[in-house]
Amino acid sequence: MKSKKKEKSLIKELDGIRSLKNESIDLKELEDKMVKLIEKAAQYYQDQLDNNMAQFYFEYGSILVQILEQSQDSVENSLNCVEISRNDRELKNTQLAFENLEAAKTIIRNRLDKQNIEMYKLQEQLQRKPFQIMIEIRSKINETELEMSLILIRIGDLQTWREDYKDGLLNFYAALDILKNSFNYKELSAVHFKIGNAILLQNENGCEKLSLSHLEQSFRYCYQQFFNKECDIDLSEKNLSKIVIDNDLLKMLIEKMEDTYIQLNEVNACQKEIERWKSSEPILQQEIQYLGKISKQSQEINGIQIKRKN
Numbered sequence: 001m002k003s004k005k006k007e008k009s010l011i012k013e014l015d016g017i018r019s020l021k022n023e024s025i026d027l028k029e030l031e032d033k034m035v036k037l038i039e040k041a042a043q044y045y046q047d048q049l050d051n052n053m054a055q056f057y058f059e060y061g062s063i064l065v066q067i068l069e070q071s072q073d074s075v076e077n078s079l080n081c082v083e084i085s086r087n088d089r090e091l092k093n094t095q096l097a098f099e100n101l102e103a104a105k106t107i108i109r110n111r112l113d114k115q116n117i118e119m120y121k122l123q124e125q126l127q128r129k130p131f132q133i134m135i136e137i138r139s140k141i142n143e144t145e146l147e148m149s150l151i152l153i154r155i156g157d158l159q160t161w162r163e164d165y166k167d168g169l170l171n172f173y174a175a176l177d178i179l180k181n182s183f184n185y186k187e188l189s190a191v192h193f194k195i196g197n198a199i200l201l202q203n204e205n206g207c208e209k210l211s212l213s214h215l216e217q218s219f220r221y222c223y224q225q226f227f228n229k230e231c232d233i234d235l236s237e238k239n240l241s242k243i244v245i246d247n248d249l250l251k252m253l254i255e256k257m258e259d260t261y262i263q264l265n266e267v268n269a270c271q272k273e274i275e276r277w278k279s280s281e282p283i284l285q286q287e288i289q290y291l292g293k294i295s296k297q298s299q300e301i302n303g304i305q306i307k308r309k310n
Contacts, residue, residue, distance in 0.1 A: 002044065007052075010041050017059060027067045034060045054107040058151055061100035064093045065158050094162065101155050108148045115141045146184065149175040153191055160194070165202035169195060185225035192218035193253070200260065208264035212257060219253045226250070237261045 017033055034056075041056045042048055071090060119137050152175040159168035172195045179188050196214035199207050216235050223231035226247055233243060240258050245251065 006044055010037070010044060013037055014055065014059060017063075021063070021066070027063060027070060030063050031060075031067065034063055049103070049107055049110075051107060051111055054104040054111075054147065057100040057104035057107070058147075058154070061097045061104065061158075062154050064097035064100070065154055065161065068093055068097065068158070068161050094158070097158050098155075101151055101158065105148070105151045105155070108144060108151060112141065112144045112148060115144060142182070145178050146182070146187075149178040149187065149191075152178075153187075153194065156194060156198070160198050160201065163201070165198050169198050169202070172198060185221045189218045189221035189225060192221065193256075196256075196260075200263075208260055208267060212260050212264070215253060215257050215260060219250060219257070222250055222253060 014037060017030060017037065020030060038056050038060055041053060045052055047053070068090060115137060119134065119141065122134050122137065152171045156168045156171035156175065159165075159171065172191055176188075176191050176195065179191060182188070192214045196211040196218060199211040199214065219235060220231040223233070226249075233239075235243075235257065240254055240261070243254055245254075
């Protein structure tokens, strides 16, 4: 029989690692701690796909994604041997991150399937089962769905880091679909921001307008999270510079929207210039044809001898 004391010790150690993620601790040190903890957890649960292993896989995968994101922001080393070593390490971390996040996703999906089946059976037996049981199961399903959304967001982060924006967006949108009817304003704000940012990085036609719609939603949810009320601030381009708000995260979102509007205006100006040239092209073609006809005429125009260079 498994020791509950041992299990509590594993969870306590995992919570300790989670709390350290928000501090200025070396991520490599956290990775080493997480590797040892996963080994102990797998030995305890005796099944790599045990329901309880999901949280361990998720935290390990998340740490690896953070390490990859941090390496992208760090100064590149110009020495080839160092660069090759760094790339090999990144390739290994990328593969490990995918494996762990996908393992967590598989476990959570299986748990969610079982919970939904249980809910379906209870609905059929509603007359014979207490309504409170259904509420409890619904609550568990909501918790499991939140776990799934966080995994999808982290996989999306990893794919965005790899510049695989299409698949990254698919995972972000899948997470948003789960969260859209929740009151988890923190995660709703985060996923809208990640979608808006990935759309800009993808850099397809119309990306600025679509990105701005998600950045605005990110701001509104973030505002609701901090002030516990709906945001009624005018977020139009002309009003952004007038907004005064005492919150660093909201200020960052305003700056992001302002930068995106600048990019949108530059794109619009460029498109107008292209359209102007397109509209003047027929006139230019006529002028070119006219000059071509003159060049083929005789060397004398109106009695004046024209000397041309051959």
